[in-house]
Amino acid sequence: MTADHQKWEWLIDLAGVLSQQNDFQEILRVVAQQAMSLLHAETALILMVNPRTRNTVKTVMREGQSGDDRRFKTVQNQISGWLMQNQQPLLSVDLKQDQRFSRIAFGDLPIKSVMGVPLRVEGALLGTLILLNKTAGESFSKEELTYLEKLALIAAPYLRNVQKIAEYFSTPLPEAALLTKYEQVGLIGKSPKFIELLQAIEAATRCDVRVLLEGQTGTGKEVVARAIHQYSPRNNHPFFAIDCGAIPANLIESELFGHVKGAFTGATQDRKGLLEEAERGTLFMDEIANLPFDIQAKFLRVLAQGEVRPLGSNKSRPIDVRLISASSQPLQKLVEKQQFREDLFYRLHVYPISVPSLHERQSDIPLLAHHFLKRLARQQQKQAESFHENLLDYMKRRSWEGNIRQLENFVERLVTLAPAEMKRLDETILPSEIKKEMKRSKNLVEEADPHKSLPERVAEYEARIIRQALEANGWSQSQAARQLRIPVQTLHYKMKKLGIEKV
DSSP states (O other), X not given: OOHHHHHHHHHHHHHHHHTTOOOHHHHHXXXXXXXXXXXXXXXXXXXXXXXXXOOXXXXXXXXXXXXXXXXXXXXXXXXXXHHHHHTSOEEESOGGGOGGGTTOOOTTOOOOOEEEEEEEETTEXXXXXXXXXXXXXXXXXXXXXXXXXXXXXXXXXXXXXHHHHHHHSOOOOXXXXXXXXXXXTTOOOOSHHHHHHHHHHHHHHTXXXXXXXXXXXXXXXXHHHHHHHHTSTTTXXXXXXXXXXXXXXXXXXXXXXXXXXXXXXXXXXXXXXXXXXXXXXXXXXETGGGSOHHHHHHHHHHHHHTEEOOBTOSOXXXXXXXXXXXXXXXXXXXXHTTSSOHXXXXXXXXXXXXXXXXXXXXXXXXXXXXHHHHHHHHHTTOOOOEEOHHHHHHHHHSOOTTHHHHHHHHHHHHHHHSOTTOOEEOGGGSOHHHHHHHHHHHHHHHTOOTTSOHHHHHHHHHHHHHHHHHHHTTTOHHHHHHHHTSOHHHHHHHHHHHTOOOO
């Protein structure tokens, strides 16, 4: 299948996803993120206009994450104004050198190649969809502008209709109800990033399409997958999970597709694979990037044909299973490095959800820690019920490279070390190495010298934030730069200027 064919199929899948949504913000997120992925853009900007009030709703997506970068508002307003006035698509190889925008001061904004289209339905102008900068540093092409126009044609009716649906029929759950609902399945938090995640999960439960979860190790992707299954129409049927990175390459084909008797040495009877075992239910495939290339090709045929052929058999069997895949590495980056099949990526990337790291939702740490404390104390028959404020402050300051899983393990260690009768856990139960780390962490906060100048204090604060981001991302400068929403070149400069080195 050609890349062009895959992109057209992706657009059809997008229509299927949008047809089952009634949450306006989720529609905006899906359209922006899919446009970025399909056309390899760094930033997507959507501006929607209410035809009666002329009020606008603006969405900014940068590298798959929603945001509110005010620097891009000027760009969005200026390009949207041009699109609305001229009523035609825009393609610019270099926006800052484009004579059509010569009167606009874009300053030091990292913008080069740009393309945008009006969003129209039945002749009425709804808004604009704009993409900035290709991820590979190249320029957008006329062919890509054609795809963007088709995507806008598909998305525009749903952007209009969803407002009517929300007004007259079902409306999204309020935040309080959303938090209560998903707390029942182990999703704990209340930070803005966490609420965004719950809204995406809630939307995914309403459409029976493939979901791709991307996020760092330990962020709870399997819990998210189970929540989607639990609140979907498939919840009365099986949920199976497989870690593609934990099964030897020579066994994973049999695990997924099954085998017949005599297919290989030791195959003494027929055995169904997980794709059949999960019939009418959900199969969660964690770390799908670890699938061997030859299995990726076979798996692609399963998704394309809706049939599975067991190992050693010459007959295929129809299957009906919802697939939720997950990866701790961005699959699109692996495609660009030719480490993952592009055609399979298109099949999987129907409904993408980004699962935030614990660093992105630090305000949730106390809630999660108390949740783990309550459960683990009950399991170990301990009386522990709270943390001393110094210990809680330390947990909030600490960099959790392993995310929620590491935090849970830390709380379990505390409960294990605590005397059975201790109700409030404090630093006296900590091992010596943790006490030292806690003291260093506290000193970093308290060492701010009141006699230092404002620039010196700002530099110290900036260095601390950058170091936390680097530690949270395993000292990967590219990932830390994405988290901080700055170019990696800027990060390199600041690290050198502030003397930040891995210790």
